[in-house]
Structures are given as structure tokens and as C-alpha cells.
Amino acid sequence: MPRLRLRPPARAERPAGTDWTGVFSVMSALLTGRMTTPLCTQAIPALEPGPPGIIARAQYWFACLFAAGWTGVLGGGLYLQLVDGEHPCPLCVVQRMFMVLALLGAAHIVRQGLRGAVPRRDYLMGWGLALVGCTAGALVAGRQAMLYLLAGDGGAAGGVPAGQYGGLVRGVPADFWAWLFFQASVLAIGAVLVTSHLTTARRIPLRGAHHAMGVGVLFLAGAVIAATTTAVFLEAGLNAFLLVAPGRYQLFYDLGLVR
Numbered sequence: 654m655p656r657l658r659l660r661p662p663a664r665a666e667r668p669a670g671t672d673w674t675g676v677f678s679v680m681s682a683l684l685t686g687r688m689t690t691p692l693c694t695q696a697i698p699a700l701e702p703g704p705p706g707i708i709a710r711a712q713y714w715f716a717c718l719f720a721a722g723w724t725g726v727l728g729g730g731l732y733l734q735l736v737d738g739e740h741p742c743p744l745c746v747v748q749r750m751f752m753v754l755a756l757l758g759a760a761h762i763v764r765q766g767l768r769g770a771v772p773r774r775d776y777l778m779g780w781g782l783a784l785v786g787c788t789a790g791a792l793v794a795g796r797q798a799m800l801y802l803l804a805g806d807g808g809a810a811g812g813v814p815a816g817q818y819g820g821l822v823r824g825v826p827a828d829f830w831a832w833l834f835f836q837a838s839v840l841a842i843g844a845v846l847v848t849s850h851l852t853t854a855r856r857i858p859l860r861g862a863h864h865a866m867g868v869g870v871l872f873l874a875g876a877v878i879a880a881t882t883t884a885v886f887l888e889a890g891l892n893a894f895l896l897v898a899p900g901r902y903q904l905f906y907d908l909g910l911v912r
Contacts, residue, residue: 713766717870720759727877740899744797751790758783766857767867784842791835797828
């Protein structure tokens, strides 16, 4: 009796159509910059050659100078408060808050640079925070400068004597100087953002002047931010809001240390 051989069922042929696996591979390559499957075309490089690393180092140095500049401005405000006895009004304190925000944006870039490289995401995040702080600070400083101009020499605006809007620095109101610094910073950030996309993941030396400058800037910035926060807390005391024209450190009076 002859034996019957069973043939395996023939594989069903894939119907002609779109190869979605290949489509997804190409889309992934376009989004990530890497080719996951061999194609007849040349693979897309992960990073374009771009400019030399010296440009990335220039961005890093500018972030250090930007953070150091706002650290100096905040330190100048502390000098006027602690040495000259110019207690900041609520608008002054709001400006200092936005100065700290701008400082933190640049400090974020410096901190990433101390790790050896600053990716594009960190550049955009840092300068974005700084841009928000400078733009909002310019609005507040402009508002305070307008109050000073409207008050005049002997008048008052908003129920506050004209002399309470801050002292003069080289014959110019301090709030007007702050407005100039904010505006100049906005222009500088705009110029930096034009070239920030060219410095993606560029290496920054972990030793030498780059490291010393970054550590020094972050240390001074942290010290000034802590001192500014402490000074505002001492002035506000246990109250939720500052006085319109503060003239003493309310916390000592709230705790009964001074009568």
C-alpha cells in the first residue's frame, strides 16, 4: 500500500501593498537622525558636523558672564539696602525675583557645561527661563520708572511719597537702570538664540579656566540668591505682604526682639 505524504500548507503570500515596517523605520530615522534599517540611500548622521567646539565654549562663557552680571546687579541691590539703608519697595522685590529667574536660566546652562557638554535642549531651556525673567522684569521696572516720573520731585503717585521709589545711581533712578539691564539682556538673549542650535552637544573642557569660572559663578550666584531671600524675609517678617514703603526689618519686631 503506497504511503501518502502530507505536504505542508503553502504560506500565504503577503498581499501587495505598503510596507509599513519600512515606513516606520524611515520616519524613525528622520526624527532621531539615525537609520535603523539598511536602505539604498546614505544614512542620516546623528549630528551634523557643525562649527568647531570653540563656538560652544563661547556660549558657555557668555552664560557665565550673564549669570555673573545679574549676580552683580543683585549684589548692588543688597549694598543699597544694607549699607545705604534703601529698603526695597514691593515693586523692587518683584524685580529682584525676575532677576533671580534670569540668573537661574543662565546658571542652568553653566551647570550643564560643567558636565562636559550642553545639549540643545538645555540651551533652549536656560535661555527661555532667562528670557521670561528679563521680559517680565522689564515690564515691572518700566512700571516703577513711570511712577517715579509721574510723582515728580514733590508729588506722589500711588499713595507713596516720591522719595520712596529708590535712590539715584549716578543721577539716574535705580529702577531705570534695572529697566536698561533687562532690555539689554533681552537683546543679548535674542542674539544668542540665533546661534544656539549650532552648538548642540559640543564638548566643554572639564578642567582649567572653564571649570573654575563655572564653579565660581555658581557659588557666588547661590550666595547672593540666599542673601537676597533672607533680606526680603527679614523685611516682610511674618506678614504675607510687604509694606508699601518699608523702613525697617519687620521680622525682628514680629518676634519681639526689637521694640
